[in-house]
Amino acid sequence: MKRFHRCWAEIELTALRENLGFLRQWVGPGVRLLTVVKADAYGHGLRQIAALLMQSGTDLFGVANLTEAEAIRSVGKGWPTLMLGACLPAEMESAVDLGVIPTISSVSEARRFSEIAAPRRTTVKVHVKVDTGMGRLGVAWAEARSLVEQVRTLPSLEIEGIYTHYSSAEDDPEYSRIQADRFVKVLDELKAAGICPPIVHASNSAAVLCERDSHFNLVRPGLLVYGVVPPGQRTFPGALVEWLRPALSFYCRVSLVKSVPAGTRLSYGGTFVTTKETRVATLTAGYGDGYMRAGSNRAQVLIGGKRCAVLGRITMDQMLADITDVPHAQPGDAAVLIGRQGAETISVRELADWFGTVPWEVLTGITYRVPRIYRGGHAA
Numbered sequence: 315m316k317r318f319h320r321c322w323a324e325i326e327l328t329a330l331r332e333n334l335g336f337l338r339q340w341v342g343p344g345v346r347l348l349t350v351v352k353a354d355a356y357g358h359g360l361r362q363i364a365a366l367l368m369q370s371g372t373d374l375f376g377v378a379n380l381t382e383a384e385a386i387r388s389v390g391k392g393w394p395t396l397m398l399g400a401c402l403p404a405e406m407e408s409a410v411d412l413g414v415i416p417t418i419s420s421v422s423e424a425r426r427f428s429e430i431a432a433p434r435r436t437t438v439k440v441h442v443k444v445d446t447g448m449g450r451l452g453v454a455w456a457e458a459r460s461l462v463e464q465v466r467t468l469p470s471l472e473i474e475g476i477y478t479h480y481s482s483a484e485d486d487p488e489y490s491r492i493q494a495d496r497f498v499k500v501l502d503e504l505k506a507a508g509i510c511p512p513i514v515h516a517s518n519s520a521a522v523l524c525e526r527d528s529h530f531n532l533v534r535p536g537l538l539v540y541g542v543v544p545p546g547q548r549t550f551p552g553a554l555v556e557w558l559r560p561a562l563s564f565y566c567r568v569s570l571v572k573s574v575p576a577g578t579r580l581s582y583g584g585t586f587v588t589t590k591e592t593r594v595a596t597l598t599a600g601y602g603d604g605y606m607r608a609g610s611n612r613a614q615v616l617i618g619g620k621r622c623a624v625l626g627r628i629t630m631d632q633m634l635a636d637i638t639d640v641p642h643a644q645p646g647d648a649a650v651l652i653g654r655q656g657a658e659t660i661s662v663r664e665l666a667d668w669f670g671t672v673p674w675e676v677l678t679g680i681t682y683r684v685p686r687i688y689r690g691g692h693a694a
């Protein structure tokens with residue numbers, strides 16, 4: 315059977331490669347890049363993206379679970395990989411065997427890793443996480459020095475890094491400043507006690523853009539690697555936002571074209587009723603592909619280089635668009651859900667707004683049944 319995709323994503327490897335180069339230029343020498351590849355590399359395909367980032371010179375990977383770490387190991391041995399979440403008790407042995415760098419928020423986690431490492435005659439490198447106001451992982455900043463001092467006494471452990479995470483870097487400079495100050499206070503206290511973990515980091519994508527004095531010696535961009543700028547209240551200074559290019563485009567096809575008279579109900583629930591004669595295209599994508607139902611009667615797609623409104627409810631596998639202004643549209647034509655066609659572009663951010671969500675959820679929401687097609691180089 316000849317493969318003809320009904321709904322697919324294209325990933326420009328050249329864009330990713332260049333984005334990594336721009337990020338490196340932006341943060342300057344002496345700052346390492348940890349590329350975040352959790353959730354199937356933000357929906358781009360973990361193995362392929364990991365291979366590309368290895369070739370393009372990422373320094374470390376950031377993952378959310380051990381399956382992701384294993385996938386990276388299957389592509390290339392020996393890449394430092396930081397587990398950004400807490401390891402479950404049942405995962406700790408595997409984490410050590412995989413050589414993953416765990417994140418430590420408590421002395422009990424550290425003790426367990428030490429006990430696992432000792433009989434294996436190995437040293438587990440760990441990064442201690444400091445909660446400066448995110449309230450998710452990490453030791454409270456006021457107790458961070460004490461935790462580090464306790465972890466240091468445990469055998470078979472090495473504190474390779476210390477880090478924190480911003481909760482609102484894209485929106486709130488004041489709160490980010492408070493978080494940064496708390497973190498620096500911890501670092502100063504440790505320094506006074508003669509403790510200087512070699513790797514220090516804080517910045518996600520938003521902070522890479524607008525907290526340039528807190529890059530320390532490693533940054534942790536996710537979204538920016540894929541060429542998407544985080545939405546938020548703050549305007550991002552500097553050229554990086556112009557340099558970056560989105561790597562992912564998302565497509566489906568027109569499967570049927572028809573004209574319907576005024577007064578026609580369209581799709582489930584009849585939430586859209588035509589007010590005039592309308593040309594309607596049936597499209598081969600729906601929420602089963604990750605095109606979220608929340609975009610019903612709100613989102614737009616590109617057909618024939620023109621913006622076309624999504625009409626009525628988005629269903630699992632199909633949806634409808636108004637092609638009254640695209641008279642030549644016909645079955646088989648590509649419709650762009652994310653990306654460019656002619657002079658028009660639909661960005662991940664715009665689609666996220668229509669869905670009432672954020673770009674991270676749109677990208678990671680593109681489902682398994684959407685084939686990822688890679689362009690511009692070879693990947694795993």
Ligand SMILES: *Cc1c(COP(=O)(O)O)cnc(C)c1O
Pocket residue numbers: 350352398479517518519520534535536537538544
């Ligand atoms: C996901 C994640 C990141 C990357 O966030 P972006 O906003 O996509 O850059 C960085 N650090 C941690 C701890 C994360 O969990």
